[in-house]
Amino acid sequence: MSVSVRNPRVDLIRGAAAPVRWLGTHSCELYLFHLIVLGLLRTALPRSEVVSDQKLILLVAFLALSALISAAVARWFADPLNRLTGRSPSRTGLPTLDAG
Numbered sequence: 693m694s695v696s697v698r699n700p701r702v703d704l705i706r707g708a709a710a711p712v713r714w715l716g717t718h719s720c721e722l723y724l725f726h727l728i729v730l731g732l733l734r735t736a737l738p739r740s741e742v743v744s745d746q747k748l749i750l751l752v753a754f755l756a757l758s759a760l761i762s763a764a765v766a767r768w769f770a771d772p773l774n775r776l777t778g779r780s781p782s783r784t785g786l787p788t789l790d791a792g
Contacts, residue, residue, distance in 0.1 A: 721762035721770060729758045 715722065733754055742750065 718762045718766050721765045725761045726758040729754060
């Protein structure tokens with residue numbers, strides 16, 4: 693007989709680690725595409741036209757747009773190619789925590 697007890701602290705840590713895990717999983721796509729997003733934003737909004745009040749909003753927009761494009765590239769390009777070539781979704785080879 694096996695009894696499974698859920699630990700709320702472990703659930704909290706797993707929940708808090710989810711964004712970091714996502715960043716680690718999509719680090720290649722983020723690295724490659726953040727420069728494209730930055731270039732597009734700098735072209736659309738030259739530095740001379742941006743006032744200091746807008747900088748925080750632009751930073752949040754830059755981060756969100758970079759994450760969105762990276763997720764799209766991973767979903768519709770990188771992950772299908774990894775499945776096609778037989779590569780593991782875990783790019784690090786390190787053991788992962790099971791979901792439950």
